[in-house]
Amino acid sequence: MQQQSALPFRFWILALIALINSISFTSIIPLLYPYAKQFGLSDFQASLLTTAYAICQFISTPILGRLSDVLGRKPLLVTSLSGTVVAGLLASFTPVAWLLYAARMLDGLTGGNVSVARAVVSDMMSPAQRPKAFGIFDAMFRLGFVAGPTLSYLAQTLPPFPGVSSLGMGFLVSASMAFIAVVLTVFFLPETLAERQEFRFSAQDFGIGKIIKSATRPTLGQLFLLTFFSGFSFTIFTFAFQPFFLNELGQNAEMLAIVFAMFGILGFVAQIFWLEPLIKRFSLMNILVISLLVRGIIFLLIPTFPTFPIFLVLSIFFGIANAYPLPLINSLLSINSSNREQGEIFGINASYLSISNAFGPAIGGILVGLGYKAPFWITGVLTLLTTWFAFSLKPQLEDTPSSSAEP
DSSP states (O other): OOOTTOOOHHHHHHHHHHHHHHHHHHTTTTTHHHHHHHTTOOHHHHHHHHHHHHHHHHHHHHHHHHHHHHHOHHHHHHHHHHHHHHHHHHHHHOSSHHHHHHHHHHHHHTOOHHHHHHHHHHHHSOTTTHHHHHHHHHHHHHHHHHHHHHHHHHHHTSOOOTTOOHHHHHHHHHHHHHHHHHHHHHHHOOOOOSSOOOOOOOTTTTSHHHHHHGGGSTTHHHHHHHHHHHHHHHHHHHHHHHHIIIIISOOOHHHHHHHHHHHHHHHHHIIIIIHHHHHHHSOHHHHHHHHHHHHHHHHHHHHHSOOHHHHHHHHHHHHHHTTSHHHHHHHHHHHTSOGGGHHHHHHHHHHHHHHHHHHHHHHHHHHHTTOSSHHHHHHHHHHHHHHHHHHHTGGGOOOSOOTTSOO
16 A cells, blocks of 8 residues: 555656746746836736736636546646746737737636646545645745746846847746646646546536535535635735835835745745644644634734834744645645546636635725725734634534545
8 A cells, every 4th residue: 555645756747847837927926017017007907917817717717627527637737838838928029018918818718727737636646645745736836936036037137039028038938937837748747537527518517607606515615715715815915015015114125025035935845844744633624724813813913013023023924824724725625525526626716716816906905005004904804704714614524634535
């Protein structure tokens, strides 16, 4: 019998693909706003680049997940990553703003690669292995948040290609990284779906109504809502964090980049080295509840003690606690659903995360208008309410992986 701690080689291929995909995704995050300004867009118009991506991803991810249960994981993963390649090339060479919007929408519509990849993790692993595997998978993605912006900065220092600005070079790098991920998937990642479902097209299967209705599903519906509430409160923080850091704490952009890198490094270390020992001692739900509780308390402490030294200490605890909710929720979803519906489940869950990413920053922008501290008070309270909601789910969920279940 294979040891629970031993993960197969093909998983590490998938983890490498996840890292490269994350670098591709995060390399354009620092570029969106200044690139939009280069086209003469207003602040509101620039924010729509993120909203358009998130809404398109919200619509498409359950479709891609469902199709991966029917057609196989590998074809959908290749298709999704290829869409990122095309979108990056289009954004880098576009001479007009509307094509930039089109590129972001295309990237969102084909942006289901992470949810399909998580279904691959479920295919490969027994339920007992999944928490560790999801922790490593998400750690690879988090590590990309350190490498992506750095690579984007370096790309801007290179001599630009004809027809591409220095900012556009960052999108070109993003497309190149996604292309590497496509090559790795095609030649080194085997198909993992053991039993393909019969394809029957139904508008009900692929509609937004199904996404909304999924919230009423026993057990899984509450986990989908937990993803939304957790993501919504977190994205309010991510939007409000920068103006608070620069204006309230009086720091500069260079120090901001260092703090972002620190978040990524701490999250990577927490998921790679500390998650598995915690899972051996505590249930998944207990770890999830504690991590959300710590996150909510930190959100409240930041505006209470608005000094940089205290903020730095709080950021260390935040970087650790913030590493756990997403992989734990994914593990709970996987454990509490059948093997045949893994792709669809992760696609739906990614849609809930996408819609929280669309609404959270917009609400954060409104709250910043009330003061730099206001978003932290609000998101702190929302996170504590989310913690209570997660705690209330404990009796309903199977949160201890069984080693006897089939992978």
